[in-house]
Amino acid sequence: MDLIQRLDSRDADFASQLSRLLAFEAEQDESIDRAAADILADVRRRGNAALIEYTNRFDRMTAASIDDLEIPRADWHAALAALPTAQRNALEAAAERVRIYHERQRSETWTYTEADGTMLGQQITPLDRVGLYVPGGKAAYPSSVLMNAIPAKVAGVAELIMVTPTPDGTRNPIVLAAAAIAGVDRVFAVGGAQAVGALAYGTETLAAVDKIVGPGNAYVAAAKRRVFGTVGIDMIAGPSEILIICDGKTPADWIAMDLFSQAEHDELAQSILLCPDAGFLEDVRAAIERLLPTMPRADILRVSLANRGALILVRDLQEACDIANHIAPEHLEISTEAPEVWAARIRHAGAIFMGRFSSEALGDYCAGPNHVLPTSRTARFSSPLGVYDFQKRSSLIQVSQAGAQTLGRIAAELAYGEGLQAHAASAEFRLDKP
Known part of the structure; x- marks a missing residue:
């Protein structure tokens, strides 16, 4: 079993390889x-x-x-x-x-x-x-x-x-x-x-x-x-995920440990690195091999990285952002120079960690933003847990007598078009009598 999969975005079948990597069926026993x-x-x-x-x-x-x-x-x-x-x-x-x-x-x-x-x-x-x-x-x-x-x-x-x-x-x-x-x-x-x-x-x-x-x-x-x-x-959460975009200039040990930080949750957790520097990907692979035996949860890490982890060579950081938007990860680290430039191109991610010192672990515990995040590509349409999840919105409508004249005629016209005569009459009863 390989320590961690290696993929290349230039390969003709990369899209299908990525789909297989991301595939996760939440089997309901x-x-x-x-x-x-x-x-x-x-x-x-x-x-x-x-x-x-x-x-x-x-x-x-x-x-x-x-x-x-x-x-x-x-x-x-x-x-x-x-x-x-x-x-x-x-x-x-x-x-x-x-x-x-x-x-x-x-x-x-x-x-x-x-x-x-x-x-x-x-x-x-x-x-x-x-x-x-x-x-x-x-x-x-x-x-x-x-x-x-x-x-x-x-x-x-x-x-x-x-x-x-x-x-x-x-x-x-x-x-x-x-x-x-x-x-x-x-x-x-x-x-x-x-x-x-x-x-x-x-x-x-x-x-x-x-x-x-x-x-x-x-x-x-x-x-x-x-x-x-x-x-x-709140949600039915899937396995934990981390996706890292790196320009190849962050210490390889840092990136390896960031991959470990999610892989240690369980065997189904997913840790992926996107980088345009093939040499750096090899450095990270070597760091994984060296550091893995030192980890208390090494058995879990080994299965998670081998089955659901990947080191992916990309053409450039723009392509990395495009792939990240497709993956829509729970946690996204942008470990590059000027990370705000690349963060502006991200549309789908639960939480975005910008810069070399923004490890995902800080977000789990004490950075401040919520660590309850959408998983399994649901960041395409979902958001982190927040205050808004505990508040409700009620519409307020207080129509003046003058407003009822304008709105009543509009509503009645539309109601007749829908064949709802009582709706129309309800609006028309409030119209000023000639």
């Missing part, structure tokens, strides 16, 4: 989907009882009531206080940067008034209640708490309910600490499809939410698909 559907239906029917039963079964808990599953606020703050100073400082610094960035995204209500006194506009309101799913057990994702909770709170969401599984009763202190910092309102030690069902449908204790955000395993993803429409969801 029927047994997982059926299990999620059954759990959702049971939670919807039996509420707290079903939630407790599944939590005890799957997470090896001994909860007797829903109260046993709610983690008190005092415990979050105790977890925060117990963090090592350096870790707490890093978490708080990251939270502040994420908050400052997202405050710039907040939309405000606006109106304008026409000459005849008709007022039109848009009213912005936050969602009432949001559910945040956070993986638990051995996995610790405090950054996920910050990236999902802070935009919701900046948007003005009144109640943010976090659910996180605690297998064998093991709570993740840094996740609880992040909840305290991010402004979460309630935390429950539940996970899986049963947690999604409780958030979507509500129970005797949990009020149903308006939207569910946050990553989870295959059962969580299947459940989120099924409850979409009853509630909103």
Whole structure:
């Protein structure tokens, strides 16, 4: 098995080679989907009882009531206080940067008034209640708490309910600490499809939410698909991706490690480098070979790079941008001189990291922009998670008497053309009588 594939954009079959490299079918395991559907239906029917039963079964808990599953606020703050100073400082610094960035995204209500006194506009309101799913057990994702909770709170969401599984009763202190910092309102030690069902449908204790955000395993993803429409969801994310455009002047070790930073997520993650310098591509390949054995997740890296990674020789940086727009990656690093020149040519990417010092890892944790990004080429039509995902827009229409004369005649004419007489009459009733 090759360490990593080598492609050349000059090859006659390059387009088909690239298509095969990018191909990813999110196989939906029927047994997982059926299990999620059954759990959702049971939670919807039996509420707290079903939630407790599944939590005890799957997470090896001994909860007797829903109260046993709610983690008190005092415990979050105790977890925060117990963090090592350096870790707490890093978490708080990251939270502040994420908050400052997202405050710039907040939309405000606006109106304008026409000459005849008709007022039109848009009213912005936050969602009432949001559910945040956070993986638990051995996995610790405090950054996920910050990236999902802070935009919701900046948007003005009144109640943010976090659910996180605690297998064998093991709570993740840094996740609880992040909840305290991010402004979460309630935390429950539940996970899986049963947690999604409780958030979507509500129970005797949990009020149903308006939207569910946050990553989870295959059962969580299947459940989120099924409850979409009853509630909103953020997205169904695919494997993590990084695409790097490099001019060949960045240290090869830096680029190799940036490729590793996504490949280490799992075997399906994708790491691709585009460069017009064949010698540099060989330098990166050599750096990968040298550095790979030093990595704790080397086995995952090896499979990911061999199956879904690539070093691609391109004609020039313009062609690299064209290929990047086709790939529409989750993360795009532009590691070149004058990166803003090439960034201006990018139309499709979840996040664009400009310059040699802008490693993708900084975006994952503390740069400020959200790390919840569109994957699997959905950046062609989707955007990063943000404050706007937790706000709604309502149109404002206040027609003056004078405006009703003009608009009424236009509306009636169009309504008659559509054969909707009641629509026409509704507008005409407000016309001044001769």
